[in-house]
Amino acid sequence: MTRPDLIVFSDLDGTLLDHDTYSFDAAKPMLIRLKHLGFPVVLASSKTAPEMVPIRQAMALGPVPMICENGAGLVDADVQTVRTGPEYVRLRSGLDAIDARLRAMFEGFGDMGAERIADVTGLTRQQADLAGQRSFSEPGLWHGSADQQDRFVDALRGQGIAARMGGRFLTLSFGATKADRMHNIAADYQNPPSVALGDAPNDLEMLNTADYGIIIANPHRPPLPEQPGEAQGRICRTTQAGPAGWTEGLTALLSKLNIED
Numbered sequence: 001m002t003r004p005d006l007i008v009f010s011d012l013d014g015t016l017l018d019h020d021t022y023s024f025d026a027a028k029p030m031l032i033r034l035k036h037l038g039f040p041v042v043l044a045s046s047k048t049a050p051e052m053v054p055i056r057q058a059m060a061l062g063p064v065p066m067i068c069e070n071g072a073g074l075v076d077a078d079v080q081t082v083r084t085g086p087e088y089v090r091l092r093s094g095l096d097a098i099d100a101r102l103r104a105m106f107e108g109f110g111d112m113g114a115e116r117i118a119d120v121t122g123l124t125r126q127q128a129d130l131a132g133q134r135s136f137s138e139p140g141l142w143h144g145s146a147d148q149q150d151r152f153v154d155a156l157r158g159q160g161i162a163a164r165m166g167g168r169f170l171t172l173s174f175g176a177t178k179a180d181r182m183h184n185i186a187a188d189y190q191n192p193p194s195v196a197l198g199d200a201p202n203d204l205e206m207l208n209t210a211d212y213g214i215i216i217a218n219p220h221r222p223p224l225p226e227q228p229g230e231a232q233g234r235i236c237r238t239t240q241a242g243p244a245g246w247t248e249g250l251t252a253l254l255s256k257l258n259i260e261d
């Protein structure tokens, strides 16, 4: 692949997609500009591949890879349809191999079905169906005590499975992070300068891994803690939220880098 002058890694919800409406209208002119410049836009989300493929298509991003399930998986540039992967099957068998009493306290998406996923996430039934089509990681609810959760996490570690708490869900995977995946993808593009955009704590790793980080304002949650890169001028914050902030941040960066159309 030819080396672009910049590669963009972006979170979706609250960043490139509006927090309430899921619209990316305010980012459209910038998406077109980036495409014209030949800068790939790599989506990085906690969403599953079946949730992300139609978004990549709607944004007309072209054949670019994506980071799905919070870094647990990669979606290839040319993938149009996705099926449950062997990694997810291995994850579920690892889960079933531990002490049955501890296992029973974890209610994974794979144990739930779309109706229950919709209930616990607030997604619509149709969205919940796509969120349940997993390839790399298993989010779930923990119904036991904190002590029991520690024992559960230890037992999973014995199966090579990592567990991370994020929001209400305990998510199990074989351990890859968004930052690992950024390195994989950047290498495919011959390591160009990179920028990451995100609005939430689970984006910090990505924001700190890229050469430039843009923290998108999110009036729905407390502001992210001050990052070391901010004093160095490597990380900045937008005043606007969602896709308007996305455009604001990238406009400022392109001008700082003297990139002309």
Ligand SMILES: [Mg+2]
Pocket: 011, 012, 013, 014, 015, 198, 199, 200
């Ligand atoms: Mg977000």
